Amino acid sequence: MTIEVDHRVRTAGYLRCYPEDPEQMSHHHYLLEDLAQQRGLARPTIYFDNGLSSNSCLPRLVQLVAQAVDGYYGAVLVPGLWVFNLDDYEARRISRYLTDRGCRIIMPSERPPLTCTEPPVLGGNGRWAAGPDSTHTRQANGHQNMVR
Structure with missing residues (x-):
């Protein structure tokens, strides 16, 4: 199957890592490409x-937001909204700002399912908490897991 490349849509990708990644997030670069x-x-x-x-x-x-708002980019690829900000509200606000100005945010559509050895329990502070013997893992499906 041949995929037609739409060169009319300039495409950017955005990555952010803290602390500094000595590998320069090379796996994520390939993912976006x-x-x-x-x-x-x-x-x-x-x-x-x-x-x-x-x-x-x-x-x-x-720099990316300024160029996207000026219409230079029509699509921004990210591995997840977390690259914009770890605060979900702020990450979604940045994403919405770009999409409201005509720039598509594109992420991988499928993530490996989250599996747990036991269900989470509600903690005393009203927040969900893992049980005492709970182990949370992602099924790798041949991909490296991302730690945020």
């Missing part, structure tokens, strides 16, 4: 804030 190929998009220009916390200034994200 493969995702672009699967979706028939041009090879992405990768913006990478390595070693920066989501609570600090993220210069490459600022």
Whole structure:
């Protein structure tokens, strides 16, 4: 099967890792390039804030957002919204800001299912807590697990 590449849609990718990743998130770079190929998009220009916390200034994200808002990029590939911010509300706000201005956010559609040896229990503080002997694992399906 041949996939037609739509070169009219300029594509970017964004990665952020804290603490700094000496491997430069190479696995994630390949993931985004493969995702672009699967979706028939041009090879992405990768913006990478390595070693920066989501609570600090993220210069490459600022640059990417400015260019996307100016219409330079039509799609931004990310492994998950967590790259924008570890706070779910902030991550979704950044994603919505871009999509409201015509830039598609594209993520891998399938994640390995989460499996637990026992169900979670409600902790005394009203939040979900793992049971005392609970072990949480992701089924790898041949992929490296990501630690956030």
